[in-house]
Structure formats: C-alpha cells, structure tokens
Amino acid sequence: MSLKKIVIKTPEEIEGMRAACRDAALVLDFIEPYVKAGVTTEELDDLMLKYMTEELKDISACLGYSSGGETPYPKATCISVNHQICHGIPDQKVLKKGDILNIDVTVIKNGFHGDTSRMFKVEPVSIAASRLCEITFNAMWKGICMVKPGAHFGDIGYAIQQYVGPTGCSIVREFGGHGVGRGFHEEPFVAHVGKMGEGPEMKPGMIFTIEPMINAGKHALKIMPNGWTAVTKDRSLSAQWEHTVLVTETGYEVLTVSPGCPQPPSWVK
Numbered sequence: 070m071s072l073k074k075i076v077i078k079t080p081e082e083i084e085g086m087r088a089a090c091r092d093a094a095l096v097l098d099f100i101e102p103y104v105k106a107g108v109t110t111e112e113l114d115d116l117m118l119k120y121m122t123e124e125l126k127d128i129s130a131c132l133g134y135s136s137g138g139e140t141p142y143p144k145a146t147c148i149s150v151n152h153q154i155c156h157g158i159p160d161q162k163v164l165k166k167g168d169i170l171n172i173d174v175t176v177i178k179n180g181f182h183g184d185t186s187r188m189f190k191v192e193p194v195s196i197a198a199s200r201l202c203e204i205t206f207n208a209m210w211k212g213i214c215m216v217k218p219g220a221h222f223g224d225i226g227y228a229i230q231q232y233v234g235p236t237g238c239s240i241v242r243e244f245g246g247h248g249v250g251r252g253f254h255e256e257p258f259v260a261h262v263g264k265m266g267e268g269p270e271m272k273p274g275m276i277f278t279i280e281p282m283i284n285a286g287k288h289a290l291k292i293m294p295n296g297w298t299a300v301t302k303d304r305s306l307s308a309q310w311e312h313t314v315l316v317t318e319t320g321y322e323v324l325t326v327s328p329g330c331p332q333p334p335s336w337v338k
Contacts, residue, residue, distance in 0.1 A: 089183030090324035098329030114159035118145035185325035216321035226263025280311030
C-alpha cells in the first residue's frame with residue numbers, strides 16, 4: 070500500500086464526490102419506510118434502483134460489477150440479513166420481525182462513486198441484535214474520529230479494535246474500507262484492526278470509506294456458493310455501517326450525509 074497510489078482529489082473532484090455521496094445517502098433515506106416484515110429483499114432492491122435511475126439520474130455501481138475473477142454482481146444494491154456479513158444478493162427472501170439487515174448502496178453520479186451503508190431493523194428485534202447494531206455504529210465513528218492530516222491509516226483500525234474488544238464482539242478481517250472516487254475501489258485498503266502509526270499517512274484530499282463489519286460471535290467467515298455473499302462461520306449475527314470520509318486541512322468531513330442520516334453519537338466532537 071504505497072502513498073503514490075492514493076489519489077489526492079482536486080477541489081472540483083471533491084465537489085463531485087460530495088454530490089455522489091449525498092445521493093447514495095438519499096437512497097437509504099428513501100428505502101427506510103419500505104423495510105418491514107413481509108417485503109422481499111429483491112423488492113427493496115427494485116425500488117432503490119428505480120429511485121437511483123429515475124429520481125436521482127444516477128447509475129448503480131453494483132449492477133454488473135466485477136473486479137475481474139468473479140461473476141458480475143447481479144443486483145443494484147447489497148442487502149445482508151442477520152448472519153450475512155456483506156454482499157448479500159437481493160432475492161425472494163421475505164423479511165420477518167426480528168431481522169436486522171445492512172443495505173449497502175453505491176451510486177455513480179457524473180463519474181464519481183458515492184458509497185454508504187446502514188443497518189435497518191424489522192422491529193421488534195432482540196436486545197442482543199440492537200446492541201450489535203449500536204456497537205457497530207459506534208465502532209465506525211471511533212474510526213472516523215481518528216481521521217486528520219498526519220494521522221496514519223492504522224490509527225483507524227486501532228481505535229475500532231480498542232472499542233470493540235471489550236464488548237465481546239469480533240471484527241471481520243477479510244473486508245475493510247477503501248479509497249473511492251472515480252474508481253469504485255481505490256487505494257488504500259482501510260483495515261478495521263491496526264496499530265497506531267502504521268500504514269500510509271493521511272493527507273488533505275484523500276477520500277475513503279470506513280465500514281466496520283462486526284460479528285456477535287467469532288470473526289471467521291465463509292463465502293457462499295454464489296461467489297459473493299460472506300456469512301459468519303458460526304452463524305452469529307453480523308452488522309455493518311459505512312460512511313465515505315474526506316480528509317480536510319484540519320480533520321475530516323463525512324460526505325455520505327442526508328436529512329435522514331443517523332446523527333453521530335453524542336460523544337463525537
């Protein structure tokens with residue numbers, strides 16, 4: 070992971086990213102009222118694709134995406150339910166009371182990628198499921214709060230690890246955040262475990278995602294036969310939250326914000 074590969078965005082590119090990231094967040098605002106018992110994940114995906122393309126005039130970055138080796142991704146969004154960690158493919162699965170799910174949206178607007186995800190609950194959910202969602206949300210913000218010029222990417226993983234460790238939950242290692250811009254996945258890989266001072270130094274103009282995946286049980290995973298969906302090996306619940314973050318001259322700016330976006334925890338300055 071070399072510094073020269075990490076793209077420093079120009080002011081014009083940052084404006085393009087702000088617009089794309091806001092649209093991605095608006096898709097999640099839009100879908101929230103539809104997440105309820107009795108709906109299928111495919112129905113949710115269809116609604117989001119229509120909103121992206123017809124209302125926002127954007128493109129789904131996920132639909133048909135392939136990094137090279139795998140079968141192109143067949144849907145517009147990723148919807149990961151309960152023990153699915155990430156890359157859940159929307160299908161005929163009917164949501165039921167007690168389910169928790171992550172909806173991950175990436176749009177392309179004028180050539181720029183906006184990437185964000187949130188957890189949703191089909192109430193009533195268990196205390197344990199609610200706790201996992203809250204821990205994961207806080208973990209994301211622990212990482213975000215480490216972002217500033219001169220900090221290192223290992224600082225993000227360190228902060229998340231220090232917070233999650235005492236909860237008894239575990240952090241997925243195989244997946245992490247990533248640079249994002251004109252490319253869907255750019256340098257650097259942003260690990261959610263790490264050591265202070267390790268990794269490249271953050272510079273103003275860098276844009277990347279922070280998206281911890283936290284399991285209620287052990288961190289081990291397996292990939293399903295579809296080649297995309299990761300699930301917990303012990304079938305414990307998993308949760309994920311994701312924001313796209315810009316390194317500013319003095320700290321950070323969260324780009325994936327919208328009117329319905331959950332507010333940061335009270336301890337965030």
